Amino acid sequence: MDVPEQSKQMDVLEGDFKTVDTDLLVIGAFEERLGALSIWSQPTAGEIDRGIATKEFTGKAYELFLTPITNDGYRARRLAVVGLGSSGDFSVERARRAASAVGLHARQRKISRLAFAAEPPIDTPDMVQAIAEGLTLAEFDPGQYKTLERDTFAIQSLGVIVKDPARAIAARAAAHRGRVIGEWCNVARRLDNEPGNSLTTTVFADRVADIARGGGMAVEILDERAIAKLGMGMLIGVAQGSHHPPRLVVIRYEPAGAPVSPVLGLVGKGITFDTGGISMKPAADMDRMKDDMAGAAAVAAAMRAIAELGGPVRVIGVIPIAENMPGGGALRPGDVLKSASGKTVEVLNTDAEGRLVLGDALWYAHQQGATHLVDIATLTGAVSVALGRITSGLFGAPEAFVEHVRAVANRAGDRCWPLPMFPEYRDQLRSDIADMVNTGGRVAGAITAALFLQEFTAGLPWAHLDIAGTAWADESKPFMPKGPTAAGIRTLVELAFTEFR
DSSP, X not given: OOOOTTOOOOEEEESOGGGOOOSEEEEEEOGGGGGGGGGGTTTTTTHHHHHHHTTSOOOOTTXXXXXXXXXXXXXXXXXXXXXXXXXXXXXXXXXXXXXHHHHHHHHHTTOOEEEEEOOTTSOSHHHHHHHHHHHHHTTOOSOTTOSSSOOOOOOOEEEEEESOGGGHHHHHHHHXXXXXXXXXXXXXXXXXXXXXXXXXXXXXXXXXXXXXXHTTOEEEEXXXXXXXXXXXXXXXXXXXXXXXXXXXXXXEEOOTTOOSSOEEEEEEOEEEEEOOTTSOOOSTTGGGGGGTTHHHHHHHHHHHHHHHHTOSSEEEEEXXXXXXXXOTTOOOTTOEEEOTTSOEEEOSOTTOOHHHHHHHHHHHHHHTTOSEEEEEEOOOTHHHHHHTTTOXXXXXXXXXXXXXXXXXXXXXXXXXXXXXOOGGGGGGGOOSSSSEESOOOSTTHHHHHHHHHHTTSTTOOEEEEEOTTTSEESSOBTXXXXXXXXXXXXXXXXXXXXXXX
Protein backbone atom coordinates (compact mmCIF):
# COMPACT_ATOMS: atom_id res chain seq x y z
CA MET A 1 0.00 0.00 0.00
CA ASP A 2 1.19 3.54 -0.80
CA VAL A 3 1.68 5.60 2.33
CA PRO A 4 3.72 8.72 2.99
CA GLU A 5 7.42 7.87 3.24
CA GLN A 6 8.02 9.74 6.50
CA SER A 7 4.60 10.09 8.07
CA LYS A 8 5.01 12.14 11.24
CA GLN A 9 3.41 15.06 12.96
CA MET A 10 4.41 18.55 11.84
CA ASP A 11 5.22 20.19 15.17
CA VAL A 12 4.16 23.77 15.80
CA LEU A 13 6.37 25.27 18.49
CA GLU A 14 5.61 28.41 20.47
CA GLY A 15 7.79 30.90 22.25
CA ASP A 16 11.32 32.15 22.32
CA PHE A 17 13.82 30.82 19.79
CA LYS A 18 16.20 30.08 22.65
CA THR A 19 14.00 27.30 23.98
CA VAL A 20 13.53 25.40 20.71
CA ASP A 21 15.19 21.99 20.91
CA THR A 22 16.32 21.30 17.36
CA ASP A 23 19.49 20.60 15.40
CA LEU A 24 18.89 23.39 12.89
CA LEU A 25 17.00 26.61 13.54
CA VAL A 26 15.90 28.21 10.25
CA ILE A 27 15.10 31.87 9.69
CA GLY A 28 14.30 33.75 6.49
CA ALA A 29 15.81 37.04 5.32
CA PHE A 30 14.88 39.53 2.59
CA GLU A 31 17.56 41.07 0.39
CA GLU A 32 16.82 44.63 1.48
CA ARG A 33 16.37 43.80 5.18
CA LEU A 34 19.65 42.13 6.07
CA GLY A 35 20.08 44.58 8.92
CA ALA A 36 17.36 42.67 10.79
CA LEU A 37 19.83 39.80 11.15
CA SER A 38 21.96 41.84 13.57
CA ILE A 39 20.13 40.22 16.50
CA TRP A 40 21.94 37.01 15.53
CA SER A 41 25.39 38.56 15.66
CA GLN A 42 26.07 37.71 19.29
CA PRO A 43 24.56 34.16 19.27
CA THR A 44 26.73 33.29 16.23
CA ALA A 45 29.91 35.02 17.46
CA GLY A 46 29.75 37.53 14.61
CA GLU A 47 29.46 34.95 11.80
CA ILE A 48 26.25 36.51 10.48
CA ASP A 49 27.91 39.94 10.26
CA ARG A 50 30.94 38.43 8.52
CA GLY A 51 28.80 36.56 5.99
CA ILE A 52 26.88 39.69 5.08
CA ALA A 53 30.03 41.84 4.88
CA THR A 54 31.76 39.40 2.53
CA LYS A 55 28.55 38.92 0.51
CA GLU A 56 28.67 35.22 1.31
CA PHE A 57 25.01 35.79 2.08
CA THR A 58 23.01 38.41 0.17
CA GLY A 59 19.42 37.28 0.76
CA LYS A 60 18.78 36.20 -2.82
CA ALA A 61 15.99 33.67 -3.13
CA TYR A 62 16.93 30.21 -1.81
CA GLU A 63 20.49 31.23 -0.91
CA LEU A 64 21.61 29.49 2.30
CA PHE A 65 24.01 30.46 5.06
CA LEU A 66 24.74 27.99 7.88
CA THR A 67 26.62 28.82 11.04
CA PRO A 68 27.02 27.36 14.53
CA ILE A 69 25.16 28.97 17.44
CA THR A 70 27.80 29.46 20.09
CA ASN A 71 25.62 31.01 22.79
CA ASP A 72 24.83 28.43 25.47
CA GLY A 73 21.49 30.13 26.06
CA TYR A 74 20.15 28.53 22.87
CA ARG A 75 19.19 24.86 22.69
CA ALA A 76 19.64 24.80 18.90
CA ARG A 77 23.25 24.21 17.86
CA ARG A 78 23.12 25.58 14.31
CA LEU A 79 21.39 28.42 12.49
CA ALA A 80 20.38 28.45 8.82
CA VAL A 81 19.43 31.69 7.11
CA VAL A 82 17.53 31.21 3.85
CA GLY A 83 17.20 34.00 1.33
CA LEU A 84 13.65 35.13 0.57
CA GLY A 85 14.63 37.51 -2.24
CA SER A 86 13.02 40.92 -2.54
CA SER A 87 10.09 41.54 -0.22
CA GLY A 88 8.24 43.09 -3.16
CA ASP A 89 8.38 39.78 -5.04
CA PHE A 90 7.63 37.60 -2.05
CA SER A 91 4.74 35.13 -2.26
CA VAL A 92 3.33 32.01 -0.67
CA GLU A 93 5.02 29.96 -3.37
CA ARG A 94 8.40 31.47 -2.53
CA ALA A 95 7.87 30.59 1.14
CA ARG A 96 7.11 27.00 0.12
CA ARG A 97 10.19 26.79 -2.06
CA ALA A 98 12.43 28.37 0.57
CA ALA A 99 11.33 25.78 3.11
CA SER A 100 11.90 22.99 0.62
CA ALA A 101 15.37 24.32 -0.23
CA VAL A 102 16.31 24.23 3.45
CA GLY A 103 14.86 20.74 3.88
CA LEU A 104 16.81 19.36 0.93
CA HIS A 105 20.02 20.92 2.23
CA ALA A 106 19.41 19.49 5.70
CA ARG A 107 19.04 16.02 4.21
CA GLN A 108 22.30 16.41 2.31
CA ARG A 109 24.04 17.50 5.51
CA LYS A 110 22.46 14.62 7.49
CA ILE A 111 20.69 17.01 9.86
CA SER A 112 17.99 15.06 11.67
CA ARG A 113 15.86 17.80 13.20
CA LEU A 114 14.96 21.25 11.91
CA ALA A 115 12.48 23.96 12.77
CA PHE A 116 11.53 26.88 10.54
CA ALA A 117 10.76 30.19 12.25
CA ALA A 118 7.53 31.71 10.92
CA GLU A 119 8.13 35.36 11.76
CA PRO A 120 6.14 38.28 10.34
CA PRO A 121 5.27 38.52 7.49
CA ILE A 122 5.47 34.73 7.08
CA ASP A 123 3.47 33.78 10.16
CA THR A 124 0.00 33.90 8.57
CA PRO A 125 -1.87 30.59 8.10
CA ASP A 126 -1.27 30.46 4.34
CA MET A 127 2.46 31.01 4.89
CA VAL A 128 2.64 28.39 7.67
CA GLN A 129 0.86 25.90 5.41
CA ALA A 130 3.33 26.64 2.62
CA ILE A 131 6.31 26.18 4.93
CA ALA A 132 4.93 22.85 6.14
CA GLU A 133 4.35 21.74 2.55
CA GLY A 134 7.85 22.78 1.52
CA LEU A 135 9.54 20.95 4.38
CA THR A 136 7.50 17.85 3.58
CA LEU A 137 8.23 17.96 -0.16
CA ALA A 138 11.94 17.92 0.70
CA GLU A 139 11.51 14.41 2.11
CA PHE A 140 10.84 12.88 -1.33
CA ASP A 141 13.54 10.39 -2.32
CA PRO A 142 13.82 9.99 -6.13
CA GLY A 143 16.29 7.08 -5.84
CA GLN A 144 13.73 4.50 -4.82
CA TYR A 145 15.32 1.68 -6.84
CA LYS A 146 18.95 2.31 -5.91
CA THR A 147 20.69 -0.47 -3.99
CA LEU A 148 24.39 0.49 -4.08
CA GLU A 149 24.49 4.24 -3.45
CA ARG A 150 21.08 5.04 -2.07
CA ASP A 151 21.03 7.64 0.66
CA THR A 152 18.61 6.25 3.22
CA PHE A 153 18.96 9.15 5.63
CA ALA A 154 15.61 10.56 6.77
CA ILE A 155 14.83 13.72 8.69
CA GLN A 156 13.39 12.73 12.05
CA SER A 157 11.71 15.94 13.19
CA LEU A 158 10.15 18.87 11.34
CA GLY A 159 8.65 21.93 12.97
CA VAL A 160 7.37 25.44 12.47
CA ILE A 161 8.01 28.05 15.18
CA VAL A 162 5.40 30.71 15.91
CA LYS A 163 6.43 33.38 18.42
CA ASP A 164 2.94 34.85 18.94
CA PRO A 165 0.82 32.44 21.05
CA ALA A 166 -2.34 34.04 19.64
CA ARG A 167 -1.46 32.61 16.22
CA ALA A 168 -0.68 29.11 17.47
CA ILE A 169 -4.12 27.51 16.99
CA ALA A 170 -4.45 28.72 13.40
CA ALA A 171 -0.81 27.77 12.77
CA ARG A 172 -1.39 24.20 13.95
CA ALA A 173 -4.32 23.75 11.60
CA ALA A 174 -2.36 25.27 8.72
CA ALA A 175 0.72 23.14 9.39
CA HIS A 176 -1.40 19.99 9.52
CA ARG A 177 -3.01 20.88 6.20
CA GLY A 178 0.37 21.55 4.62
CA ARG A 179 1.76 18.31 6.02
CA VAL A 180 -1.10 16.21 4.62
CA ILE A 181 -0.96 17.80 1.17
CA GLY A 182 2.83 17.53 1.03
CA GLU A 183 2.80 13.87 2.04
CA TRP A 184 0.31 12.89 -0.65
CA CYS A 185 2.19 14.93 -3.23
CA ASN A 186 5.21 12.79 -2.37
CA VAL A 187 3.20 9.58 -2.79
CA ALA A 188 2.13 10.77 -6.25
CA ARG A 189 5.75 11.56 -7.09
CA ARG A 190 6.76 8.03 -6.12
CA LEU A 191 4.08 6.64 -8.43
CA ASP A 192 5.17 8.95 -11.26
CA ASN A 193 8.73 7.71 -10.81
CA GLU A 194 7.83 4.02 -11.07
CA PRO A 195 9.07 2.25 -14.24
CA GLY A 196 6.52 0.81 -16.60
CA ASN A 197 7.58 -2.78 -15.95
CA SER A 198 6.63 -2.51 -12.27
CA LEU A 199 3.68 -0.13 -12.49
CA THR A 200 1.58 -2.08 -14.96
CA THR A 201 -2.06 -1.19 -15.55
CA THR A 202 -3.43 -3.69 -13.04
CA VAL A 203 -0.82 -2.87 -10.42
CA PHE A 204 -1.51 0.84 -10.80
CA ALA A 205 -5.25 0.30 -10.45
CA ASP A 206 -4.73 -1.70 -7.26
CA ARG A 207 -2.40 0.92 -5.78
CA VAL A 208 -4.83 3.74 -6.56
CA ALA A 209 -7.60 1.71 -4.94
CA ASP A 210 -5.48 1.14 -1.82
CA ILE A 211 -4.83 4.87 -1.53
CA ALA A 212 -8.55 5.63 -1.72
CA ARG A 213 -9.67 2.86 0.62
CA GLY A 214 -7.08 3.94 3.18
CA GLY A 215 -8.92 7.26 3.32
CA GLY A 216 -12.29 5.61 3.84
CA MET A 217 -13.54 6.20 0.30
CA ALA A 218 -15.58 3.83 -1.84
CA VAL A 219 -13.67 2.39 -4.79
CA GLU A 220 -14.66 0.40 -7.86
CA ILE A 221 -12.22 -1.09 -10.37
CA LEU A 222 -13.78 -1.84 -13.75
CA ASP A 223 -11.95 -4.48 -15.78
CA GLU A 224 -11.77 -4.80 -19.56
CA ARG A 225 -15.09 -6.64 -19.74
CA ALA A 226 -16.94 -3.99 -17.77
CA ILE A 227 -15.24 -1.25 -19.81
CA ALA A 228 -16.31 -2.92 -23.05
CA LYS A 229 -19.87 -3.35 -21.74
CA LEU A 230 -20.02 0.40 -21.17
CA GLY A 231 -19.05 0.92 -24.80
CA MET A 232 -15.77 2.69 -24.03
CA GLY A 233 -14.28 2.05 -27.44
CA MET A 234 -11.64 4.74 -27.08
CA LEU A 235 -10.18 3.34 -23.85
CA ILE A 236 -10.32 -0.21 -25.21
CA GLY A 237 -8.74 0.94 -28.47
CA VAL A 238 -5.73 2.55 -26.81
CA ALA A 239 -5.11 -0.54 -24.66
CA GLN A 240 -5.49 -3.22 -27.33
CA GLY A 241 -1.81 -3.28 -28.34
CA SER A 242 -0.62 -4.15 -24.84
CA HIS A 243 -0.51 -7.42 -22.92
CA HIS A 244 -1.70 -5.44 -19.90
CA PRO A 245 -5.48 -4.87 -19.93
CA PRO A 246 -7.13 -1.51 -19.31
CA ARG A 247 -8.75 -0.52 -16.07
CA LEU A 248 -11.13 2.23 -14.98
CA VAL A 249 -10.90 3.19 -11.30
CA VAL A 250 -13.82 5.09 -9.79
CA ILE A 251 -13.38 6.74 -6.37
CA ARG A 252 -16.24 8.30 -4.42
CA TYR A 253 -15.83 10.74 -1.57
CA GLU A 254 -19.20 11.43 0.05
CA PRO A 255 -18.83 13.21 3.39
CA ALA A 256 -21.71 13.19 5.84
CA GLY A 257 -23.86 16.27 5.49
CA ALA A 258 -22.51 17.24 2.07
CA PRO A 259 -25.05 18.85 -0.26
CA VAL A 260 -26.42 16.89 -3.19
CA SER A 261 -24.83 19.45 -5.51
CA PRO A 262 -22.23 20.43 -6.52
CA VAL A 263 -20.35 17.21 -7.21
CA LEU A 264 -16.76 17.78 -8.28
CA GLY A 265 -15.58 15.28 -10.89
CA LEU A 266 -11.80 14.79 -11.12
CA VAL A 267 -10.48 12.87 -14.11
CA GLY A 268 -6.82 11.92 -14.52
CA LYS A 269 -4.97 10.41 -17.47
CA GLY A 270 -3.39 7.09 -16.48
CA ILE A 271 -1.18 5.87 -19.32
CA THR A 272 1.33 3.70 -17.46
CA PHE A 273 3.73 3.83 -20.41
CA ASP A 274 3.39 5.60 -23.75
CA THR A 275 5.44 4.39 -26.68
CA GLY A 276 3.19 6.30 -29.04
CA GLY A 277 1.81 3.02 -30.37
CA ILE A 278 2.10 2.45 -34.11
CA SER A 279 2.88 6.19 -34.43
CA MET A 280 6.04 5.46 -32.46
CA LYS A 281 7.78 8.17 -30.49
CA PRO A 282 11.51 8.87 -31.05
CA ALA A 283 13.76 6.79 -28.79
CA ALA A 284 15.35 9.85 -27.18
CA ASP A 285 13.72 10.59 -23.83
CA MET A 286 11.09 7.90 -24.26
CA ASP A 287 12.03 6.63 -20.81
CA ARG A 288 10.24 9.70 -19.46
CA MET A 289 6.97 8.26 -20.71
CA LYS A 290 6.70 6.26 -17.50
CA ASP A 291 5.20 9.44 -16.02
CA ASP A 292 2.33 9.63 -18.53
CA MET A 293 0.11 8.62 -15.62
CA ALA A 294 0.94 11.74 -13.58
CA GLY A 295 -2.59 13.08 -13.99
CA ALA A 296 -4.05 9.87 -12.61
CA ALA A 297 -1.66 9.89 -9.65
CA ALA A 298 -2.59 13.52 -9.03
CA VAL A 299 -6.30 12.68 -8.82
CA ALA A 300 -5.71 9.74 -6.45
CA ALA A 301 -3.41 11.75 -4.18
CA ALA A 302 -5.68 14.80 -4.19
CA MET A 303 -8.74 12.77 -3.28
CA ARG A 304 -6.91 11.13 -0.37
CA ALA A 305 -5.81 14.55 0.89
CA ILE A 306 -9.35 15.91 0.49
CA ALA A 307 -10.70 12.99 2.52
CA GLU A 308 -8.11 13.38 5.29
CA LEU A 309 -8.73 17.11 5.53
CA GLY A 310 -12.52 16.74 5.54
CA GLY A 311 -13.51 18.42 2.29
CA PRO A 312 -17.10 19.71 2.45
CA VAL A 313 -18.33 18.63 -1.01
CA ARG A 314 -18.86 15.34 -2.78
CA VAL A 315 -16.07 14.37 -5.15
CA ILE A 316 -15.89 11.60 -7.71
CA GLY A 317 -12.58 10.57 -9.22
CA VAL A 318 -12.46 8.70 -12.53
CA ILE A 319 -9.11 7.31 -13.60
CA PRO A 320 -8.75 5.57 -16.99
CA ILE A 321 -5.66 3.34 -17.08
CA ALA A 322 -3.99 1.79 -20.14
CA GLU A 323 -0.60 1.14 -21.71
CA ASN A 324 -0.01 2.43 -25.25
CA MET A 325 2.05 -0.20 -27.07
CA PRO A 326 2.67 -1.17 -30.74
CA GLY A 327 1.66 -4.84 -30.47
CA GLY A 328 0.12 -7.01 -33.16
CA GLY A 329 -3.35 -5.99 -32.11
CA ALA A 330 -2.52 -2.31 -31.70
CA LEU A 331 -4.66 0.56 -32.82
CA ARG A 332 -3.74 1.73 -36.35
CA PRO A 333 -3.78 5.16 -37.96
CA GLY A 334 -7.02 5.31 -39.93
CA ASP A 335 -9.00 3.16 -37.50
CA VAL A 336 -12.37 4.46 -36.32
CA LEU A 337 -13.39 4.11 -32.68
CA LYS A 338 -16.82 4.51 -31.14
CA SER A 339 -16.79 6.31 -27.80
CA ALA A 340 -19.05 5.58 -24.85
CA SER A 341 -20.95 8.77 -25.68
CA GLY A 342 -21.73 7.37 -29.13
CA LYS A 343 -19.47 9.78 -31.02
CA THR A 344 -17.05 8.26 -33.52
CA VAL A 345 -13.39 9.19 -33.82
CA GLU A 346 -10.98 8.63 -36.71
CA VAL A 347 -7.51 7.95 -35.34
CA LEU A 348 -4.90 9.86 -37.33
CA ASN A 349 -2.10 9.46 -34.81
CA THR A 350 -1.97 6.73 -32.18
CA ASP A 351 0.30 8.92 -30.08
CA ALA A 352 -2.69 11.20 -29.43
CA GLU A 353 -4.04 8.54 -27.07
CA GLY A 354 -4.49 10.48 -23.85
CA ARG A 355 -7.47 12.43 -25.13
CA LEU A 356 -9.11 9.17 -26.17
CA VAL A 357 -9.03 7.59 -22.71
CA LEU A 358 -9.98 10.90 -21.09
CA GLY A 359 -12.95 11.32 -23.41
CA ASP A 360 -14.55 8.09 -22.21
CA ALA A 361 -13.69 8.92 -18.60
CA LEU A 362 -15.18 12.43 -18.77
CA TRP A 363 -18.39 10.97 -20.15
CA TYR A 364 -18.49 8.42 -17.33
CA ALA A 365 -17.89 11.07 -14.64
CA HIS A 366 -20.93 12.95 -15.96
CA GLN A 367 -22.96 9.73 -15.98
CA GLN A 368 -22.01 9.15 -12.34
CA GLY A 369 -23.37 12.51 -11.24
CA ALA A 370 -20.53 15.02 -11.51
CA THR A 371 -21.82 18.57 -11.94
CA HIS A 372 -18.39 20.16 -12.49
CA LEU A 373 -15.46 18.51 -14.25
CA VAL A 374 -11.72 19.03 -13.97
CA ASP A 375 -9.32 16.81 -15.87
CA ILE A 376 -5.56 16.76 -15.49
CA ALA A 377 -3.17 15.14 -17.92
CA THR A 378 0.30 15.07 -19.41
CA LEU A 379 -1.50 15.58 -22.68
CA THR A 380 0.48 17.46 -25.33
CA GLY A 381 4.01 18.40 -26.22
CA ALA A 382 2.48 21.49 -27.79
CA VAL A 383 1.70 23.02 -24.40
CA SER A 384 5.42 22.97 -23.58
CA VAL A 385 6.16 24.84 -26.79
CA ALA A 386 3.62 27.48 -25.80
CA LEU A 387 4.33 27.78 -22.06
CA GLY A 388 7.61 25.99 -21.40
CA ARG A 389 8.32 23.97 -18.26
CA ILE A 390 7.14 26.62 -15.81
CA THR A 391 3.42 26.96 -16.48
CA SER A 392 0.62 24.44 -17.07
CA GLY A 393 -1.98 25.06 -19.75
CA LEU A 394 -5.54 25.80 -18.64
CA PHE A 395 -8.58 25.38 -20.86
CA GLY A 396 -12.31 25.03 -20.34
CA ALA A 397 -15.76 26.60 -20.23
CA PRO A 398 -17.55 28.66 -19.12
CA GLU A 399 -15.07 31.46 -18.60
CA ALA A 400 -16.18 32.07 -15.00
CA PHE A 401 -15.38 28.50 -13.96
CA VAL A 402 -12.02 28.55 -15.75
CA GLU A 403 -11.13 31.81 -14.01
CA HIS A 404 -12.12 30.27 -10.68
CA VAL A 405 -9.79 27.34 -11.29
CA ARG A 406 -7.01 29.71 -12.36
CA ALA A 407 -7.39 31.76 -9.17
CA VAL A 408 -7.39 28.63 -7.02
CA ALA A 409 -4.28 27.31 -8.78
CA ASN A 410 -2.52 30.62 -8.23
CA ARG A 411 -3.27 30.50 -4.50
CA ALA A 412 -2.17 26.88 -4.34
CA GLY A 413 1.15 27.60 -6.04
CA ASP A 414 0.46 25.74 -9.30
CA ARG A 415 1.19 28.17 -12.09
CA CYS A 416 -1.21 27.85 -15.01
CA TRP A 417 -2.34 30.09 -17.84
CA PRO A 418 -5.58 30.03 -19.88
CA LEU A 419 -5.31 29.46 -23.61
CA PRO A 420 -8.10 30.29 -26.09
CA MET A 421 -10.68 27.83 -27.38
CA PHE A 422 -12.18 29.82 -30.24
CA PRO A 423 -14.67 27.77 -32.31
CA GLU A 424 -12.63 28.23 -35.49
CA TYR A 425 -10.05 25.80 -34.09
CA ARG A 426 -12.65 23.01 -34.31
CA ASP A 427 -12.22 22.95 -38.07
CA GLN A 428 -8.92 21.14 -37.48
CA LEU A 429 -10.83 18.20 -35.93
CA ARG A 430 -13.09 17.51 -38.92
CA SER A 431 -13.06 14.00 -40.35
CA ASP A 432 -14.24 12.77 -43.72
CA ILE A 433 -15.31 9.42 -42.30
CA ALA A 434 -16.23 9.94 -38.63
CA ASP A 435 -17.55 12.61 -36.28
CA MET A 436 -14.04 13.91 -35.61
CA VAL A 437 -10.35 13.08 -35.79
CA ASN A 438 -8.22 12.55 -32.70
CA THR A 439 -5.64 15.21 -33.57
CA GLY A 440 -5.73 18.55 -35.29
CA GLY A 441 -2.04 18.45 -36.18
CA ARG A 442 0.94 20.40 -34.87
CA VAL A 443 -0.56 23.88 -35.16
CA ALA A 444 -2.40 24.84 -31.95
CA GLY A 445 -2.00 21.25 -30.80
CA ALA A 446 -2.77 21.88 -27.13
CA ILE A 447 -5.90 23.85 -28.04
CA THR A 448 -7.32 21.27 -30.43
CA ALA A 449 -6.64 18.54 -27.86
CA ALA A 450 -8.69 20.50 -25.33
CA LEU A 451 -11.48 21.03 -27.86
CA PHE A 452 -11.54 17.28 -28.45
CA LEU A 453 -12.04 16.70 -24.73
CA GLN A 454 -14.82 19.27 -24.56
CA GLU A 455 -16.89 17.06 -26.87
CA PHE A 456 -17.30 14.62 -23.97
CA THR A 457 -18.16 17.04 -21.14
CA ALA A 458 -21.92 17.20 -21.83
CA GLY A 459 -21.82 20.98 -21.55
CA LEU A 460 -20.93 20.90 -17.84
CA PRO A 461 -18.61 23.49 -16.32
CA TRP A 462 -15.22 22.01 -17.14
CA ALA A 463 -11.54 22.81 -16.83
CA HIS A 464 -8.61 20.97 -18.37
CA LEU A 465 -5.08 21.19 -16.95
CA ASP A 466 -2.37 20.17 -19.41
CA ILE A 467 0.66 19.39 -17.23
CA ALA A 468 2.85 17.84 -19.92
CA GLY A 469 5.44 20.58 -19.43
CA THR A 470 5.28 20.83 -15.65
CA ALA A 471 4.84 17.28 -14.32
CA TRP A 472 8.56 16.52 -14.60
CA ALA A 473 11.61 18.66 -13.79
CA ASP A 474 14.39 18.10 -16.30
CA GLU A 475 17.03 19.57 -14.00
CA SER A 476 17.50 20.04 -10.29
CA LYS A 477 16.65 23.33 -8.60
CA PRO A 478 17.60 24.49 -5.09
CA PHE A 479 14.06 23.64 -4.00
CA MET A 480 13.42 20.50 -6.07
CA PRO A 481 15.41 17.54 -7.39
CA LYS A 482 15.18 16.40 -10.98
CA GLY A 483 12.13 14.23 -11.52
CA PRO A 484 8.38 14.26 -10.78
CA THR A 485 6.91 17.49 -9.41
CA ALA A 486 3.33 16.61 -8.29
CA ALA A 487 1.97 19.38 -10.52
CA GLY A 488 -1.69 20.22 -10.04
CA ILE A 489 -2.35 18.29 -6.83
CA ARG A 490 -2.55 21.34 -4.59
CA THR A 491 -5.01 22.91 -7.04
CA LEU A 492 -7.32 19.90 -7.00
CA VAL A 493 -7.30 19.80 -3.21
CA GLU A 494 -7.96 23.52 -2.89
CA LEU A 495 -10.88 23.33 -5.34
CA ALA A 496 -12.76 20.98 -3.04
CA PHE A 497 -12.69 23.64 -0.31
CA THR A 498 -14.00 26.52 -2.46
CA GLU A 499 -17.45 27.56 -3.59
CA PHE A 500 -18.02 27.12 -7.29
CA ARG A 501 -20.99 27.26 -9.63
